[in-house]
Amino acid sequence: MQLNRTRIKICGITRLEDALQAVALGVDALGFVFVPSSPRYVSMQKAQQILAQLPPFVQTVGLFMDTGAANIEQVLGNIPLDLLQFHGSEDEAFCVQWHKPYIKVVAMGDAAASALLQAEQDYASAAGLLLDSHRQGQSGGSGKVFDWAMIPTGMDKPIVLAGGLNCDNVSQAVAQVKPYAVDISSGVEADKGIKDAKLMRQFVEGVKQGDQLKRA
Numbered sequence: 001m002q003l004n005r006t007r008i009k010i011c012g013i014t015r016l017e018d019a020l021q022a023v024a025l026g027v028d029a030l031g032f033v034f035v036p037s038s039p040r041y042v043s044m045q046k047a048q049q050i051l052a053q054l055p056p057f058v059q060t061v062g063l064f065m066d067t068g069a070a071n072i073e074q075v076l077g078n079i080p081l082d083l084l085q086f087h088g089s090e091d092e093a094f095c096v097q098w099h100k101p102y103i104k105v106v107a108m109g110d111a112a113a114s115a116l117l118q119a120e121q122d123y124a125s126a127a128g129l130l131l132d133s134h135r136q137g138q139s140g141g142s143g144k145v146f147d148w149a150m151i152p153t154g155m156d157k158p159i160v161l162a163g164g165l166n167c168d169n170v171s172q173a174v175a176q177v178k179p180y181a182v183d184i185s186s187g188v189e190a191d192k193g194i195k196d197a198k199l200m201r202q203f204v205e206g207v208k209q210g211d212q213l214k215r216a
Helices: 016-024 044-051 069-078 092-096 113-122 170-177 197-215
Strands: 007-010 029-033 059-064 083-086 102-107 128-132 159-161 181-184 189-191
Touching: 007 197, 016 029, 016 044, 016 197, 044 069, 059 069, 083 092, 092 102, 102 113, 113 128, 159 170, 170 181, 170 197
Parallel strands: 007 029, 007 181, 029 059, 059 083, 083 102, 102 128, 128 159, 159 181
Antiparallel strands: none
């Protein structure tokens, strides 16, 4: 799926000021990490406080990685998430039981193009596939780029491109891959979990430049 404008998700939001700055820049989605081992983990209480002050029409995404069902239930019972993102070894049956749209992360660090096509079949109910540069079993956020040429053309599912994106390479990524959306965390940070307003602005501008290049 291709659109004239590439959607933007900024993940690892831990502060209200970062969330509001991202929204002001026109970011489409904000990601909240509910994985306690992550340096970008956000507590339910903190996430509630941030979401309560967001304006309408901003999509909120909850990231889980091999999280127990009871913990996910607790989060969903307290936080009005729009979309779920499963980063671990969850199968399709686990992902669909929450009756919410979800995206499944595919680890591209040790994958082949065939793995992407297989993921489309294995997660037929997914709203899209997020391609990250980590290896299977890792949590991502490494800041490394995988080989975009591995992505086969003509995939049916919307593709969210992640993994090592930053202000310098995102325009090329958008022009080359033509993803439905891009997802960034560490590439716009002053420190882990602390976003940098200037970098976020440059990243958004880079996506716009990439959109212009792909239409040229």
